[in-house]
Amino acid sequence: MSEVTLIRGATVAGAPQDILLSGGIITEMGDNVSAPAAQVLDAGGLIALPGLVDLHTHLREPGREDAETVQTGTAAAALGGFTAVHAMANTEPVADTAGVVEQVWRLGREAGHADVQPVGAVTVGLQGKQLAELGAMADSAARVRVFSDDGKCVADPLLMRRALEYVKAFGGVIAQHAQDPRLTEGAQLNEGEMSGRLGLAGWPAVAEEGIVARDCLLAAHVGSALHVCHVSTAGSVEIIRWAKSKGWPVTAEVTPHHLLLTDELAVGYDPVFKVNPPLRTKADVQALREALADGTIDCVATDHAPHPAEAKETEWAEAAWGMTGLETALRVVQLAMVETGLLDWAGVADRMSVRPARIGRLAGHGIPLGAGGPANITLYDPAAPAETVSAHGASKSRNTPFAGMALPGRVVATFLRGNPTVLDGKLSR
Numbered sequence: 001m002s003e004v005t006l007i008r009g010a011t012v013a014g015a016p017q018d019i020l021l022s023g024g025i026i027t028e029m030g031d032n033v034s035a036p037a038a039q040v041l042d043a044g045g046l047i048a049l050p051g052l053v054d055l056h057t058h059l060r061e062p063g064r065e066d067a068e069t070v071q072t073g074t075a076a077a078a079l080g081g082f083t084a085v086h087a088m089a090n091t092e093p094v095a096d097t098a099g100v101v102e103q104v105w106r107l108g109r110e111a112g113h114a115d116v117q118p119v120g121a122v123t124v125g126l127q128g129k130q131l132a133e134l135g136a137m138a139d140s141a142a143r144v145r146v147f148s149d150d151g152k153c154v155a156d157p158l159l160m161r162r163a164l165e166y167v168k169a170f171g172g173v174i175a176q177h178a179q180d181p182r183l184t185e186g187a188q189l190n191e192g193e194m195s196g197r198l199g200l201a202g203w204p205a206v207a208e209e210g211i212v213a214r215d216c217l218l219a220a221h222v223g224s225a226l227h228v229c230h231v232s233t234a235g236s237v238e239i240i241r242w243a244k245s246k247g248w249p250v251t252a253e254v255t256p257h258h259l260l261l262t263d264e265l266a267v268g269y270d271p272v273f274k275v276n277p278p279l280r281t282k283a284d285v286q287a288l289r290e291a292l293a294d295g296t297i298d299c300v301a302t303d304h305a306p307h308p309a310e311a312k313e314t315e316w317a318e319a320a321w322g323m324t325g326l327e328t329a330l331r332v333v334q335l336a337m338v339e340t341g342l343l344d345w346a347g348v349a350d351r352m353s354v355r356p357a358r359i360g361r362l363a364g365h366g367i368p369l370g371a372g373g374p375a376n377i378t379l380y381d382p383a384a385p386a387e388t389v390s391a392h393g394a395s396k397s398r399n400t401p402f403a404g405m406a407l408p409g410r411v412v413a414t415f416l417r418g419n420p421t422v423l424d425g426k427l428s429r
């Protein structure tokens with residue numbers, strides 16, 4: 001496709017618009033835009049969103065290329081409508097130095113499917129003992145602003161305080177995986193009726209909520225930004241709502257799977273439903289949806305966590321934690337949030353692009369579509385007939401909990417700085 005593209009008749013904020021892309025930016029937007037030399041893409045009936053941004057992706061490279069690579073993970077991202085992803089630090093080696101974050105950043109640029117913004121580890125080796133070189137990662141070519149030990153909780157309150165103090169100087173944010181390690185020793189499934197029935201060790205809501213409450217207080221005390229990863233309980237929502245009502249610098253995300261699935265799915269002991277934090281109850285799902293709708297939870301983040309088949313196709317207790325999610329995120333959000341009347345498409349643009357880019361301190365993304373802005377665009381067909389999700393996608397791994405489920409909608413095209421990464425639902429490069 002030529003460098004100049006005219007998207008004809010896409011719906012933006014409820015009204016059909018023509019969008020002209022040239023030189024990586026949106027040069028014109030409105031009715032009856034004419035551009036004789038442009039490649040025309042008829043987008044009647046399609047929703048145009050600013051390119052989606054994921055705050056929480058596991059790309060697994062370096063070290064676990066059997067599960068995912070930057071190449072395959074960003075291809076999955078593009079197919080899901082994402083133009084930028086934040087790559088979590090729990091790689092091998094851990095992304096706890098300028099060298100590793102620069103490596104991941106460079107691999108992202110080479111792959112070209114989506115911008116890759118590395119997240120730096122908070123502690124050396126994710127060991128929770130000593131702060132990593134946060135300043136060196138911030139000053140590196142990767143310009144890291146989000147730090148997280150995700151997969152593990154920064155459980156030591158003094159270390160968490162020091163991390164918040166450190167990143168305050170350059171406007172960074174600590175993204176916490178809120179899991180009290182002592183309260184979740186051996187835990188397998190949300191503590192409740194299902195864990196009792198299945199004889200799986202329970203993972204109590206308080207193990208998340210206790211850390212969320214403590215960290216909100218620390219963020220307020222230090223005056224530095226906290227982001228709460230993958231909120232999964234109604235109680236966490238209440239704590240975050242309270243912290244925000246105080247004006248504290250706290251943001252939060254929810255995953256697509258926690259917006260749709262419950263612990264009842266564990267009934268057949270299929271480890272595809274084993275995830276950290278665990279799937280919770282219907283009441284939690286409802287509270288999470290309402291919190292995303294009212295803005296208490298700022299954004300959707302996938303926690304895309306690919307694993308090779310042998311790590312998931314085993315007994316529940318032995319299986320790896322996590323689910324893939326990039327390719328299905330927008331469709332799940334349509335089902336859980338749009339079709340329930342909780343969010344309109346402008347709301348989806350805000351929760352899946354604008355706010356995650358802002359929280360991730362990501363320049364050039366999350367900017368509402370308009371003339372002069374970057375040509376990062378997702379074209380989505382919400383009326384596409386519900387199609388059954390296949391486990392076989394662009395991701396190297398197949399551990400999607402949505403396999404076999406009928407989800408509505410279809411990502412038709414994705415543009416990264418005016419270049420199509422996806423056209424007609426297929427990778428274009």
Ligand SMILES: [Zn+2]
Pocket residue numbers: 150151152177229230276277
């Ligand atoms: Zn996590």
